[in-house]
Amino acid sequence: MSHADPANDPRQRARALSRWDNEGGATPAVPLPEPRSGAAEAPMPANGPAELGALHIRVIALENLVIALLAMASDEQRAMAREMAGYIAPRSGFTRHPLTIHAADHMVDLVERAERFTAPTPAE
Numbered sequence: 663m664s665h666a667d668p669a670n671d672p673r674q675r676a677r678a679l680s681r682w683d684n685e686g687g688a689t690p691a692v693p694l695p696e697p698r699s700g701a702a703e704a705p706m707p708a709n710g711p712a713e714l715g716a717l718h719i720r721v722i723a724l725e726n727l728v729i730a731l732l733a734m735a736s737d738e739q740r741a742m743a744r745e746m747a748g749y750i751a752p753r754s755g756f757t758r759h760p761l762t763i764h765a766a767d768h769m770v771d772l773v774e775r776a777e778r779f780t781a782p783t784p785a786e
Contacts, residue, residue: 725772732776743773 747769
């Protein structure tokens with residue numbers, strides 16, 4: 663019995679892209695409970711300068727990790743990353759927000775930065 667490569671399964675890709683609008687393509691590991699009607703939202707802690715600084719550092723580290731991984735990816739994988747940037751969109755019924763547009767542009771920028779580190783393909 664052979665197992666298909668999940669990365670090349672068009673049905674799995676379509677399901678991931680359908681969630682891209684509001685979940686970044688991720689699915690929860692376990693089903694989330696339905697919110698209780700009238701329940702208050704969970705309180706969010708205030709983000710002070712230390713928390714924001716730590717978050718900034720983590721984002722820089724993650725961006726550089728993504729660049730390193732994309733630099734080692736195939737041309738097809740980098741092309742797919744560029745294509746996926748086009749799927750960043752607001753939820754149905756909502757208007758495009760500048761941050762949404764900026765996120766898509768930033769994805770393409772990460773791919774372009776990674777391409778600077780790729781080995782040139784030999785000429786035939």
